[in-house]
Amino acid sequence: MHEQGFKASSTGLVPGMPPEPCVVVILGVAGDLARTTLVPSLYALGCQRLLPEPFALLGVARRAWNDDTFRDAIRTYAQEKYDTTGVVRDMVQNHLLQLLCMAAMEPPVSYDGVTLRNETVKVLQAIRPVDVQRDCVLGQYRAGELDNHELRAYRDEENVPPDSATPTFAALKLTLDNWRWARVPFYVRTGKRLPRKCTEISIYFKPTPHLMFPVDNGGQWHNNILTFCLQPNEDIVQTFFAKQPGPDICLRPVTMHFRYDLTFGITHPPSAYEWLLHDAMQGAQTLFARSDLIYEAWSLVDPVMTYWEAQGARDLSLYPAGTWGPEAAEALVARDGRVWHMR
Numbered sequence: 388m389h390e391q392g393f394k395a396s397s398t399g400l401v402p403g404m405p406p407e408p409c410v411v412v413i414l415g416v417a418g419d420l421a422r423t424t425l426v427p428s429l430y431a432l433g434c435q436r437l438l439p440e441p442f443a444l445l446g447v448a449r450r451a452w453n454d455d456t457f458r459d460a461i462r463t464y465a466q467e468k469y470d471t472t473g474v475v476r477d478m479v480q481n482h483l484l485q486l487l488c489m490a491a492m493e494p495p496v497s498y499d500g501v502t503l504r505n506e507t508v509k510v511l512q513a514i515r516p517v518d519v520q521r522d523c524v525l526g527q528y529r530a531g532e533l534d535n536h537e538l539r540a541y542r543d544e545e546n547v548p549p550d551s552a553t554p555t556f557a558a559l560k561l562t563l564d565n566w567r568w569a570r571v572p573f574y575v576r577t578g579k580r581l582p583r584k585c586t587e588i589s590i591y592f593k594p595t596p597h598l599m600f601p602v603d604n605g606g607q608w609h610n611n612i613l614t615f616c617l618q619p620n621e622d623i624v625q626t627f628f629a630k631q632p633g634p635d636i637c638l639r640p641v642t643m644h645f646r647y648d649l650t651f652g653i654t655h656p657p658s659a660y661e662w663l664l665h666d667a668m669q670g671a672q673t674l675f676a677r678s679d680l681i682y683e684a685w686s687l688v689d690p691v692m693t694y695w696e697a698q699g700a701r702d703l704s705l706y707p708a709g710t711w712g713p714e715a716a717e718a719l720v721a722r723d724g725r726v727w728h729m730r
């Protein structure tokens with residue numbers, strides 16, 4: 388028998404109730420059922436913050452596994468599953484849609500788990516079903532290079548079948564059918580093996596109907612942009628137009644940068660998981676998904692997956708590892724006269 392702490396964050400499965408720590412015992416943990424179903428399911432729950440904390444997995448089998456072998460096996464079971472999970476189920480369904488909800492929700496009447504999540508679920512309810520052929524690009528990385536290091540293709544990674552059609556990149560255009568966001572497009576993208584890890588939300592403001600000042604920006608108009616950076620640093624960056632020095636009236640884009648850690652003198656900010664554990668212990672549920680939100684998110688993502696799985700690898704756009712994704716993703720925004728935001 389071996390014991391393994393399972394990397395997971397927590398939530399209350401019963402609304403309003405703090406989660407109970409628990410141990411799941413798998414009898415026959417070395418077998419097929421555990422490998423293909425039980426451990427991947429626990430992993431998926433963990434990724435969606437639906438496991439209590441602390442959580443432990445106890446395995447029983449006949450073979451003489453020690454703790455290290457057991458940990459390796461569990462890790463492999465979870466990794467193998469990524470190939471049948473892919474970036475849409477792994478990232479879009481929960482992380483990206485949650486961020487979209489945070490950006491697009493109406494102000495809640497107070498900051499608590501019930502009222503905040505009431506507002507976020509309304510955002511998902513307003514998202515129009517995705518026109519997969521027109522508004523969705525899925526890709527998979529091929530061999531590439533980053534910082535003079537060669538990166539292998541996804542299909543050459545360990546535990547990945549050589550003909551895998553699993554997407555490692557997704558870009559979508561989403562539209563909300565509600566009063567505030569009618570005709571405002573939301574573009575989301577996520578991927579593996581991109582040039583750097585960053586999580587941010589950028590809001591492009593509409594240009595004023597008429598601009599009375601000349602702009603020194605190569606003849607190009609430029610939107611004011613407000614960017615909320617979540618990773619690697621917590622920043623807020625505002626790009627706007629300012630008058631250039633001198634007697635002439637002429638504007639050009641400038642940026643104003645707020646860095647949370649520098650402003651407040653934080654040298655070692657707590658990790659995201661530390662915050663989650665803290666909130667779990669306090670019974671604070673604002674950061675945890677509620678079941679209605681999960682149902683809405685899956686009902687949006689399921690048709691996308693159904694379509695793409697029926698296509699197999701046929702329409703999957705390959706992109707070199709170490710780049711920002713397939714050209715088709717650039718085209719998705721370019722046809723609306725836009726580019727992906729890059730700082």
Ligand SMILES: NC(=O)c1ccc[n+]([C@@H]2O[C@H](COP(=O)([O-])OP(=O)(O)OC[C@H]3O[C@@H](n4cnc5c(N)ncnc54)[C@H](OP(=O)(O)O)[C@@H]3O)[C@@H](O)[C@H]2O)c1
Nearest residue numbers: 414415416417418419420421422423424447448449450451
């Ligand atoms: N596979 C499925 O999709 C599936 C679906 C529904 C139900 N089931 C049922 O779930 C059960 C397990 O299925 P499985 O496919 O995982 O079987 P399996 O691949 O044959 O694995 C059996 C597991 O049980 C362990 N085991 C067997 N005898 C044991 C004993 N005396 N003491 C301790 N551990 C023992 C084995 O350990 P060692 O490997 O170390 O010998 C192995 O980990 C079966 O009853 C099966 O009918 C399976």
